[in-house]
Amino acid sequence: MAAARVLICDDEAHILHVLSxxxxxxxxxxxxxxxxxxxLELARRHHPDLIITDYQMPFxxxxxxxxxxxxxxxxxxxxxxxxxxxxxxLEAKDLADTNIRQVLTKPFSxxxxxxxxxxxxxxxxxxxxxxx
Amino acid sequence: MTPAPLxxxxxxxxxxxxxxxxxxxxxxxxxxxAMGGSVVRSRSIRAPMAHWALAPLALAAVWVxxxxxGGDRGLSPAAGSGLLLLMAAAGAxxxxxxxxxxxxxxxxxxxxxxxGSDPRQVLDGVPLADELLPLLEAVRQHTTSLERQSSGLAxxxxxxxxxxxxxxxxxxxxEAVFTAIGDPLVVTDPFDQVIFANASAATxxxxxxxxxxxxxxxxxxxxxxxxxxxxxxxxxxLRAANRRTELEIGQRFYAAATxxxxxxxxxxxxxxxxxxxxxxxxxxxxxxxxxxxRHKSEFVARAAHELRTPLSAIRAYVEMLVDGEADDEKTxxxxxxxxxxxxxxLARMIDNILNISRIEAGTVRINKEPVxxxxxxxxxxxxxxxxxxxxxxxxxxxxxxxxxxxxADRDLIAQALLNLxxxxxxxTPEGGRVEVRMIPQEAEQTIRIEVADTGAGIPKEDxxxxxxxxxxxxxxxxxxxxxxxxxxxxxxxxxxxxxxxxTLTSEVGKGSTFGMVLPLLT
Numbered sequence: 001m002a003a004a005r006v007l008i009c010d011d012e013a014h015i016l017h018v019l020s021x022x023x024x025x026x027x028x029x030x031x032x033x034x035x036x037x038x039x040l041e042l043a044r045r046h047h048p049d050l051i052i053t054d055y056q057m058p059f060x061x062x063x064x065x066x067x068x069x070x071x072x073x074x075x076x077x078x079x080x081x082x083x084x085x086x087x088x089x090l091e092a093k094d095l096a097d098t099n100i101r102q103v104l105t106k107p108f109s110x111x112x113x114x115x116x117x118x119x120x121x122x123x124x125x126x127x128x129x130x131x132x
Numbered sequence: 133m134t135p136a137p138l139x140x141x142x143x144x145x146x147x148x149x150x151x152x153x154x155x156x157x158x159x160x161x162x163x164x165x166a167m168g169g170s171v172v173r174s175r176s177i178r179a180p181m182a183h184w185a186l187a188p189l190a191l192a193a194v195w196v197x198x199x200x201x202g203g204d205r206g207l208s209p210a211a212g213s214g215l216l217l218l219m220a221a222a223g224a225x226x227x228x229x230x231x232x233x234x235x236x237x238x239x240x241x242x243x244x245x246x247x248g249s250d251p252r253q254v255l256d257g258v259p260l261a262d263e264l265l266p267l268l269e270a271v272r273q274h275t276t277s278l279e280r281q282s283s284g285l286a287x288x289x290x291x292x293x294x295x296x297x298x299x300x301x302x303x304x305x306x307e308a309v310f311t312a313i314g315d316p317l318v319v320t321d322p323f324d325q326v327i328f329a330n331a332s333a334a335t336x337x338x339x340x341x342x343x344x345x346x347x348x349x350x351x352x353x354x355x356x357x358x359x360x361x362x363x364x365x366x367x368x369x370l371r372a373a374n375r376r377t378e379l380e381i382g383q384r385f386y387a388a389a390t391x392x393x394x395x396x397x398x399x400x401x402x403x404x405x406x407x408x409x410x411x412x413x414x415x416x417x418x419x420x421x422x423x424x425x426r427h428k429s430e431f432v433a434r435a436a437h438e439l440r441t442p443l444s445a446i447r448a449y450v451e452m453l454v455d456g457e458a459d460d461e462k463t464x465x466x467x468x469x470x471x472x473x474x475x476x477x478l479a480r481m482i483d484n485i486l487n488i489s490r491i492e493a494g495t496v497r498i499n500k501e502p503v504x505x506x507x508x509x510x511x512x513x514x515x516x517x518x519x520x521x522x523x524x525x526x527x528x529x530x531x532x533x534x535x536x537x538x539x540a541d542r543d544l545i546a547q548a549l550l551n552l553x554x555x556x557x558x559x560t561p562e563g564g565r566v567e568v569r570m571i572p573q574e575a576e577q578t579i580r581i582e583v584a585d586t587g588a589g590i591p592k593e594d595x596x597x598x599x600x601x602x603x604x605x606x607x608x609x610x611x612x613x614x615x616x617x618x619x620x621x622x623x624x625x626x627x628x629x630x631x632x633x634x635t636l637t638s639e640v641g642k643g644s645t646f647g648m649v650l651p652l653l654t
Binding site: 012014015017018021022025058085106107108109110111 | 437441443444445447448449451457459463474606
């Protein structure tokens with residue numbers, strides 16, 4: 001079975017690095033983008049099963065990205081995990097009408113993110129198992 | 133006692149013959165002594181001359197009786213004219229006495245009306261009947277006591293005038309002190325009427341301070357909150373009248389303080405704490421303090437946020453290692469390096485934040501001494517040479533052979549130089565060049581130390597913000613990590629501690645030149 005595809009958008013290099021490594025090691029195929037526009041491009045190209053995006057990014061913010069995704073039929077049903085800085089909470093109205101299924105506050109733990117991804121789309125196979 | 137002036141009666145006394153005058157005068161003195169007159173020795177009360185008329189009348193009477201006894205029927209012409217003469221003499225005496233008495237009285241009256249003369253002395257020479265002597269003595273004593281009272285009152289008046297002038301001086305001094313207080317000050321009485329307002333208060337609330345006294349304070353100060361504050365302070369006990377509150381007036385923040393103004397008098401129930409009192413209201417402008425506090429807390433919030441970034445990286449990578457997500461040595465090495473550099477970055481950030489805080493608070497220990505510029509430049513360049521070589525950058529220092537000295541804290545200036553040079557190295561791609569130059573400006577008695585690189589350059593819109601805390605150029609963020617505080621620290625060191633100036637020119641794609649202009653030690 002094809003590995004589930006996850007798109008990660010974040011302007012912080014470390015976050016991209018860590019999450020990519022974590023998810024790849026656990027059987028997911030990962031695409032990464034450093035800003036919202038690049039993310040949108042990759043989404044169109046690869047049709048990920050899940051998108052993880054930061055709230056604050058240059059060029060296209062997390063919320064704006066979500067709006068754009070909803071506007072395109074092929075992308076409108078992709079579930080989204082939103083990463084926000086501590087102490088920053090999203091209003092209910094921001095979440096309504098979007099595909100945001102989970103909000104995680106930074107600093108997050110890579111374990112937590114992996115678990116959330118698994119809860120939402122299941123799948124993912126540990127690298128060791130996939131090798132068999 | 134002034135000597136008694138010449139009086140009509142004394143003249144008449146001297147001219148008169150006979151013992152009648154002496155008898156009369158002695159009679160007057162006796163009368164005075166009989167009264168127990170104190171100091172006053174009356175020597176001038178004389179028997180009215182009218183009495184003298186008795187003498188010739190008595191003679192005439194005796195003569196008539198003698199004539200009648202002598203049996204003479206008729207009156208010889210000689211006897212008749214003699215009697216007539218005696219009568220005339222008697223009449224003359226009476227008339228003269230009246231004349232002289234009148235004149236004396238008139239003179240005394242005039243003297244008294246003119247004022248300025250001692251009534252006792254005036255009355256001394258006045259011809260008065262014996263029966264008036266007690267009255268005269270009473271008047272004399274009354275006058276004496278009045279004189280004593282009057283001189284006592286004059287003393288009292290002098291003393292009060294002195295006290296009044298002292299009090300007036302004190303009041304003017306106090307007003308001068310109040311006026312000199314820059315903060316708005318209003319003083320009200322127990323009826324909420326203004327007693328005093330200084331110029332600052334008049335300016336703030338827009339009233340004429342010369343028109344202010346005795347006007348109700350609510351009419352002059354439009355702000356309900358302050359009027360309410362004053363009323364509360366007035367109604368409270370003496371001690372409870374001390375209140376403090378903070379409020380915004382116009383665009384500025386004030387700390388308002390009230391205190392009781394004692395005005396004397398007693399409360400209805402006699403309780404000294406419940407004395408009626410006025411109110412002193414003082415407003416202190418705390419806008420700057422508020423702003424400084426706000427800046428500080430903004431800085432702290434921002435600093436905490438920035439510190440979390442490397443910290444969360446450390447935590448994430450540690451977790452990855454713990455969960456065995458780093459299978460191979462290469463990955464593990466990579467993770468260790470990231471953790472290490474994040475920890476370093478965190479440490480540098482904390483140092484920078486502390487240094488900047490200390491400089492801003494003025495608590496940093498500054499040791500200024502004569503420092504040779506060429507020496508510290510060479511030292512900084514030597515420290516960073518390895519970093520430059522790693523990136524194959526040419527790092528050159530143009531040291532002047534002439535010795536230029538500045539009066540500076542060696543460590544702080546070295547830190548500033550290190551920050552500038554390490555920034556240049558960080559943001560200059562491989563193969564580039566970093567130059568440190570010393571440019572003396574003898575005319576202005578300053579020296580400019582420049583750090584020029586051939587690096588990425590800074591976009592025009594970022595230039596004004598380069599020295600802000602935590603500001604990082606977006607476009608260059610990928611090139612290198614940074615705390616965003618290095619340049620802010622340089623600015624503080626150069627401008628705040630050494631009274632110098634920071635300069636910056638830059639062109640995107642060409643490079644940047646940072647300069648520190650410092651006063652030369654003469």
